[in-house]
Amino acid sequence: MTDPFDPAEFTDPAHANDPHPFWRRLRDVGGVVPGLFGSVQVVRRGEVEFALQHPEIFSSAMEAVDLGQKRPLIPLQVDPPDHVKYRRLLDPIFAPRQMAPLEDDITGLVNDLIDAFIGRGECEFGAEFAIPLPSAVFLRMMGMPLSDLEMFLSMKDGIIRPQGTTVEEVQAYQRRSAERIDAYFEQALEERADHRRDDLLSRFLDAEVAGDRLTEDEILGMCFLLLLAGLDTVTDALECDLAYLASHPGARQAIVDDPAIIPSAIEELLRWETPVTTVGRVAAADAELDGCPIAKGTRVGVGLGTANTDERAIPGADRVDLTRNPNRHLAFGGGVHRCLGSHLARLELRVALREWHRRIPEYHLAPGTELVYSPALRQIDRLPLVFGLP
Numbered sequence: 285m286t287d288p289f290d291p292a293e294f295t296d297p298a299h300a301n302d303p304h305p306f307w308r309r310l311r312d313v314g315g316v317v318p319g320l321f322g323s324v325q326v327v328r329r330g331e332v333e334f335a336l337q338h339p340e341i342f343s344s345a346m347e348a349v350d351l352g353q354k355r356p357l358i359p360l361q362v363d364p365p366d367h368v369k370y371r372r373l374l375d376p377i378f379a380p381r382q383m384a385p386l387e388d389d390i391t392g393l394v395n396d397l398i399d400a401f402i403g404r405g406e407c408e409f410g411a412e413f414a415i416p417l418p419s420a421v422f423l424r425m426m427g428m429p430l431s432d433l434e435m436f437l438s439m440k441d442g443i444i445r446p447q448g449t450t451v452e453e454v455q456a457y458q459r460r461s462a463e464r465i466d467a468y469f470e471q472a473l474e475e476r477a478d479h480r481r482d483d484l485l486s487r488f489l490d491a492e493v494a495g496d497r498l499t500e501d502e503i504l505g506m507c508f509l510l511l512l513a514g515l516d517t518v519t520d521a522l523e524c525d526l527a528y529l530a531s532h533p534g535a536r537q538a539i540v541d542d543p544a545i546i547p548s549a550i551e552e553l554l555r556w557e558t559p560v561t562t563v564g565r566v567a568a569a570d571a572e573l574d575g576c577p578i579a580k581g582t583r584v585g586v587g588l589g590t591a592n593t594d595e596r597a598i599p600g601a602d603r604v605d606l607t608r609n610p611n612r613h614l615a616f617g618g619g620v621h622r623c624l625g626s627h628l629a630r631l632e633l634r635v636a637l638r639e640w641h642r643r644i645p646e647y648h649l650a651p652g653t654e655l656v657y658s659p660a661l662r663q664i665d666r667l668p669l670v671f672g673l674p
């Protein structure tokens with residue numbers, strides 16, 4: 285018999301720490317299950333793929349995810365047909381051949397971070413590595429000085445981890461942070477108005493497809509989204525990877541013995557851990573999925589984590605196999621909104637895991653550590669690592 289569940293369980297911290305048993309129970313209930321506050325959750329692989337492939341029913345419009353922003357996040361909150369215009373402009377800028385030349389730079393940044401703590405024989409992996417790395421890479425790509433890193437991290441946190449005890453306070457804090465971010469990039473665009481540089485902002489200014497160019501407002505919207513979409517996601521993936529490897533010495537040793545498996549290990553850990561567990565949609569029309577009626581306007585959570593571990597679609601789905609091939613996971617989403625930054629994310633993860641294991645092949649969780657994961661984006665509260673074997 286199917287083990288029933290209560291939608292309140294979606295906020296149970298125990299499920300965030302170890303989501304797999306809960307995800308299995310959800311899939312056993314059906315393809316679509318009730319979520320919190322009248323929403324629904326799509327949980328089996330087949331239904332998740334359907335939802336991702338049908339933006340005309342499962343829309344990404346602003347109502348799908350409310351971050352208190354004043355304009356839609358481009359291209360995340362834009363539905364087809366307008367969405368295609370932005371992806372045609374952006375895809376070439378984030379294509380693998382544009383990312384590859386960043387490898388040396390990222391290798392340097394990774395080693396600078398490791399240099400700062402390797403002598404101590406321990407680190408807090410989040411604060412000292414996983415959080416600063418993607419922001420440092422982003423600043424380099426944008427053509428902004430690395431000395432802005434601290435200020436940049438605080439602006440980003442103002443949106444993602446706003447302060448305040450009431451909804452009004454939180455929204456006011458986010459608004460002020462958004463204004464600071466806009467002002468920061470507005471000034472950077474001004475500096476490039478007459479003198480282009482070899483950086484992403486200059487490329488945004490010049491990007492053109494069939495006579496279409498991005499307006500300054502659109503560029504600011506994109507910078508804002510890149511900051512939301514491209515930083516914490518990489519942080520979370522790095523933390524999930526290192527937490528897994530620190531607690532599975534056999535997997536860690538396999539990477540040390542044969543670094544050539546790092547690319548496939550990254551894919552498998554993206555599948556197993558799925559740092560972005562769910563993506564938000566809103567029903568643009570009355571619909572039905574797996575026999576479940578979904579009224580127009582209903583919020584829909586599309587479960588990438590549950591889909592990635594669905595034994596109905598993936599052989600050996602409940603087993604971590606660092607050499608799994610093929611591995612068609614949905615950790616970067618699917619359909620038209622599939623992650624724009626997946627090539628950059630993979631490069632950052634690959635360089636980070638390669639350099640880390642070259643310099644720190646043995647490490648473990650600091651004794652007594654209990655890992656606490658956040659639910660939707662799988663960030664770990666604290667990840668203290670001690671170098672060497674326990």
Ligand code: HEM
Pocket residue numbers: 344358359360361371378509510513514515517518521559560563564588614615616617618620621622623624625626628629
């Ligand atoms: C491991 C790291 C990452 C993960 C797991 C991840 C995951 C995702 C997922 C699941 C989506 C689909 C959202 C949806 O369907 O609603 C997405 C979209 C997106 N991601 Fe990533 N992402 C990562 C890194 C990055 C990076 C580094 C960038 C920066 C360039 C980035 C930029 C974007 C953008 C702009 C979109 C929206 C694409 C669109 O709507 O067309 N992501 N990402």
